[in-house]
Amino acid sequence: MRSSGYLTVPPMRFFGSPDDLKFRSSMTLFREAAAEDGQRFRLALERFFAGEPDHRTYIGGGN
Secondary structure, eight states: OEETTEEOOOHHHHHOTTHHHHHHHHHHHHHHHHGGGTHHHHHHHHHHHTTOOOHHHHHTOOO
16 A cells, blocks of 8 residues: 555554554654654554554553
């Protein structure tokens, strides 16, 4: 699949499980930690997860 000239493969297909979940969690965490510089992480969430962060990362719950 292509979007805006970039190849976009669903994270589950690219990474497999559970690494797709780790990717989403990492992008959420890095976006928050980077504050103003977090655009690249926000864009990753938009591209692969419809802009939705991993809410479990916010509350600290793993399972």
